[in-house]
Amino acid sequence: MTKALPVPGSPSDGAPVPAVEDTAQQVPPAGRSRRPRGGGAWSRYASALRTPKGMAAAVLLVLLVAVAVLAPVIFPGGYDQQARGALQGPSGGHWLGTDEFGRDILVRTVYGLRTDLSLILTAVPVSLVIGTLLGLSGYLSKPLGAVTQRILDIILGFPGLILGIMIVLVIGTGWLALFMAIVIAGLPGFGRMARGGLLSEQQREYVLAARVLGVKRSTIMVRHILPNVVDPLLVQASVFMVVAIFIEAGLSIVGLGINPPNPSLGAMLNVGARYVQSLPSYVIGPGAVLLLLALAFTLLSDALNQAATRR
Amino acid sequence: MIRFLVRRIPSVALVLVATSVIAFLLPRLVPGDPAAVVAGPDATPETIAAIRTELGLDRPLVTQYLDWVRGLFTGDLGQSLQYNRPVSELIGDRLASTVELAVLAGIFLVVFGIGLGILAGSARSRWARVLVEGTNTGLLAAPPFLVGLLFILLFGVAFRVLPISGEISVLENPSIGIQYLLLPALALALPMSAGVARLVQTRMLAVRQEDFIDLAVSKGVSPRRIDVRHVLRNSLGPAVVAIGIRFGDLLAGAVVIEAIFARNGLGQLAVSGAQSSDYTVVQVLIVGAVFIAVVGQLLTEIVLAALDPRVRLG
Numbered sequence: 001m002t003k004a005l006p007v008p009g010s011p012s013d014g015a016p017v018p019a020v021e022d023t024a025q026q027v028p029p030a031g032r033s034r035r036p037r038g039g040g041a042w043s044r045y046a047s048a049l050r051t052p053k054g055m056a057a058a059v060l061l062v063l064l065v066a067v068a069v070l071a072p073v074i075f076p077g078g079y080d081q082q083a084r085g086a087l088q089g090p091s092g093g094h095w096l097g098t099d100e101f102g103r104d105i106l107v108r109t110v111y112g113l114r115t116d117l118s119l120i121l122t123a124v125p126v127s128l129v130i131g132t133l134l135g136l137s138g139y140l141s142k143p144l145g146a147v148t149q150r151i152l153d154i155i156l157g158f159p160g161l162i163l164g165i166m167i168v169l170v171i172g173t174g175w176l177a178l179f180m181a182i183v184i185a186g187l188p189g190f191g192r193m194a195r196g197g198l199l200s201e202q203q204r205e206y207v208l209a210a211r212v213l214g215v216k217r218s219t220i221m222v223r224h225i226l227p228n229v230v231d232p233l234l235v236q237a238s239v240f241m242v243v244a245i246f247i248e249a250g251l252s253i254v255g256l257g258i259n260p261p262n263p264s265l266g267a268m269l270n271v272g273a274r275y276v277q278s279l280p281s282y283v284i285g286p287g288a289v290l291l292l293l294a295l296a297f298t299l300l301s302d303a304l305n306q307a308a309t310r311r
Numbered sequence: 312m313i314r315f316l317v318r319r320i321p322s323v324a325l326v327l328v329a330t331s332v333i334a335f336l337l338p339r340l341v342p343g344d345p346a347a348v349v350a351g352p353d354a355t356p357e358t359i360a361a362i363r364t365e366l367g368l369d370r371p372l373v374t375q376y377l378d379w380v381r382g383l384f385t386g387d388l389g390q391s392l393q394y395n396r397p398v399s400e401l402i403g404d405r406l407a408s409t410v411e412l413a414v415l416a417g418i419f420l421v422v423f424g425i426g427l428g429i430l431a432g433s434a435r436s437r438w439a440r441v442l443v444e445g446t447n448t449g450l451l452a453a454p455p456f457l458v459g460l461l462f463i464l465l466f467g468v469a470f471r472v473l474p475i476s477g478e479i480s481v482l483e484n485p486s487i488g489i490q491y492l493l494l495p496a497l498a499l500a501l502p503m504s505a506g507v508a509r510l511v512q513t514r515m516l517a518v519r520q521e522d523f524i525d526l527a528v529s530k531g532v533s534p535r536r537i538d539v540r541h542v543l544r545n546s547l548g549p550a551v552v553a554i555g556i557r558f559g560d561l562l563a564g565a566v567v568i569e570a571i572f573a574r575n576g577l578g579q580l581a582v583s584g585a586q587s588s589d590y591t592v593v594q595v596l597i598v599g600a601v602f603i604a605v606v607g608q609l610l611t612e613i614v615l616a617a618l619d620p621r622v623r624l625g
Contacts (some may be wrong), residue, residue: 159563168585246454254570254582277595
């Protein structure tokens with residue numbers, strides 16, 4: 001997977017900036033007013049957040065991220081401070097009770113959320129970028145695109161969890177294994193979507209027109225094709241956030257997640273499931289946060305999808 | 312049909328060979344000496360050398376691979392590094408547990424997937440459709456482990472009518488065994504059946520718009536017969552495909568479900584193998600899982616052709 005990745009726009013292109021200006025002159029003004037440059041995309045995404053769904057997603061996400069970021073401020077004691085009793089039920093001092101080592105479950109849930117967010121917010125963008133580059137590699141040469149597609153198909157053949165088991169087998173359990181499992185599991189989705197966009201955009205009249213006008217291949221990619229594949233890719237990224245959360249949880253529940261004593265939502269569910277009859281809050285707490293996180297990204301992807309298809 | 316199977320051999324073989332190569336290379340991708348990793352941190356050089364010979368790591372890579380593949384075919388799967396027992400024995404011990412789970416979950420997947428889909432697709436009353444669609448959407452978003460956790464919360468805490476952990480072989484004691492099997496199989500099947508149900512439903516709604524349905528109505532065919540003979544038969548294709556491609560997910564889901572419900576199946580073997588770098592065991596399980604997924608897809612295409620005479624195999 002780590003062979004030299006083709007970077008669209010980079011090959012034999014010393015000065016991309018003037019090239020973009022050239023194109024701007026060649027594009028008829030009518031085209032410009034229909035799809036405003038730069039700010040247009042952002043305002044469209046911003047309008048997605050003003051719909052009820054988008055608003056709910058934004059509020060939920062801001063709340064969850066704020067709690068996760070501020071965890072050391074809210075709970076300065078850290079996640080492995082031990083109280084007197086182990087496996088105590090919910091009380092005024094410990095809202096969700098204490099775990100098998102007497103650590104506060106609520107505190108660990110918040111720190112677990114921090115772990116989960118740090119994981120998906122780094123792994124999904126990395127997967128998005130690598131997957132997109134792999135998908136667009138067919139632009140450089142057709143055989144390269146075909147080979148990449150084959151490789152992505154093979155990855156797709158492995159269910160996420162089996163992929164995770166393979167990665168753990170090679171590099172051992174921990175943050176890195178989860179990170180790589182998420183990145184690799186996302187590649188086929190992003191790659192296929194980027195390739196699909198590339199194939200359909202390549203045939204469009206405006207791209208053919210740009211080629212006839214002698215616009216550089218790299219400019220066509222960056223200026224014309226890429227902007228048109230970005231929308232579905234971003235929607236896919238927000239959908240994949242949910243999948244990533246579930247990959248973390250699935251691997252952690254079977255015991256292949258973050259190494260203890262670090263908390264993650266899935267790792268807490270793994271232990272909590274053993275004590276479900278005596279201490280249901282051990283499962284309910286982290287489980288509810290996991291659901292909220294998944295819900296937030298599901299709403300976000302819905303809102304983005306609506307905004308992307310509306311134009 | 313035989314011509315079809317022959318034609319599919321190259322692509323099936325490609326996937327299987329690629330998988331086996333990946334599985335074979337896994338322990339050799341580990342940074343450092345795999346024999347040293349297997350031996351543990353405080354092993355003597357002699358032990359490491361012995362392990363290297365036992366794993367065959369001192370021979371050329373291609374020979375190692377061919378030997379290993381031959382072992383897969385002859386059933387000589389090597390020795391587990393963790394348990395010091397033959398891998399085939401370890402797998403044999405746990406196979407029944409996972410097969411029971413997968414078979415019952417597969418039955419549930421077909422029954423609930425197609426059943427819910429037909430309910431949603433043929434419901435005349437609005438509220439019934441909304442109800443079924445609501446259930447589907449709720450389940451669609453939930454992975455098996457969430458449904459599993461919900462089940463152990465419901466049945467472990469609120470209604471203690473079914474056991475939530477452990478297992479008893481269905482073959483040895485059917486009436487008790489099935490009780491232990493019911494919740495895990497349901498948790499595994501329900502989320503996937505929601506996806507199948509949605510496909511059946513949308514397909515049924517689409518088929519209803521077709522001309523041949525209008526023709527049947529104008530001929531005076533009874534609504535029930537139209538539903539069964541005309542709409543349903545033309546709607547099952549996508550469902551069959553959807554079930555077929557979920558074979559792999561079913562196996563992967565079984566790993567998580569086994570962990571949640573404390574069942575001692577192949578998934579647990581794979582997990583403990585991954586935790587303790589028991590390469591010989593995990594390699595075989597990976598190849599086995601992919602093999603079953605590929606066979607599942609082949610079967611899917613054959614069933615599809617049986618359902619729809621327009622689809623020709625060959």
